[in-house]
Amino acid sequence: MELSTLSALAEPNRLHIVELLSVGPLTVGEIATKLELRQPQVSKHLKVLNEAHIVEVRPLANQRIYKLRPEPFQEMDAWLESFRRLWEERMDRLDAYLQEMQKKT
Numbered sequence: 001m002e003l004s005t006l007s008a009l010a011e012p013n014r015l016h017i018v019e020l021l022s023v024g025p026l027t028v029g030e031i032a033t034k035l036e037l038r039q040p041q042v043s044k045h046l047k048v049l050n051e052a053h054i055v056e057v058r059p060l061a062n063q064r065i066y067k068l069r070p071e072p073f074q075e076m077d078a079w080l081e082s083f084r085r086l087w088e089e090r091m092d093r094l095d096a097y098l099q100e101m102q103k104k105t
Helices: 003-010 012-021 028-035 039-051 071-104
Strands: 055-060 063-068
Touching: 003 012, 003 039, 003 071, 012 028, 012 039, 012 055, 012 063, 028 039, 028 063, 039 055, 039 063
Parallel strands: none
Antiparallel strands: 055 063
């Protein structure tokens, strides 16, 4: 997973754009309307997301259609999996400890 993926998603408006695109492809204008942002602002955020390989753009007549690329999210999920296992193991140990303490009382 590239650091640029996390950096790109750290900005709240870009994260909102990703959330919108998780439902399906949208044009710049549709994103701007839904987020109540000016189109140049949305275009700037989409440029960052595109450079981070989070979205891909497809021109259609005079519009640009943006959609999410699955690969960055698959990479992020794989990276987070190691942390999930770590915390599950810790919670399992805590649960075992609490059950042992409960038996003693």
